[in-house]
Amino acid sequence: MLRRLIVLCGAWMGFTTVGLSQEGSGVSGPDAILARQASLDLSSITFRSMVDALKAGREAKSQAYPAAALAKWAAALPRMFPPGTGQDETTVSTQALLVIWRDRAGFDRAAANYADATARLTALAAANDTPGFLRQLEEVDQACGSCHARYKKGAQGPPKK
Secondary structure (H helix, E strand, O other): OHHHHHHHHHHHHHHHHHHHHOOOOOOOHHHHHHHHHHHHHHHHHHHHHHHHHHHOOOOHHHHHHHHHHHHHHHHHHHHHOOOOOOOOOOOOOOOEOOHHHHOHHHHHHHHHHHHHHHHHHHHHHHOOOHHHHHHHHHHHHHHHHHHHHHHEOOOOOOOOO
């Protein structure tokens, strides 16, 4: 079941980012918001599944596919925030703060830190370095948290209702 969920998450992240990366794709701002929210939710699920797998005694190499899927998402993430898709700029509910566009260089650096952290995670999975992979999961979580602290309204994780 977990493997099926991970495959589904990876496929969904791939489909959403491919559609948004094409010039002239006609993806609207509201669609971009919904796609990034779904992809961020799926990345959270993927991250949690890797943590749970290691807690259950699995080796890092067993998490190579979800780690690679997370790294693909991290590479696409900055393009998921086109202008006009911030809080108070659209009727679609979003937690993306306007500081993303006011400090685009800072946001891009934070996204690059996340991409670097997930790339290292992928390399550690390939090397089957389970202790290093576990430590790197903490680095990935910190990269998420530091970006969310500045650029997202609300706490890291799903919105509280």
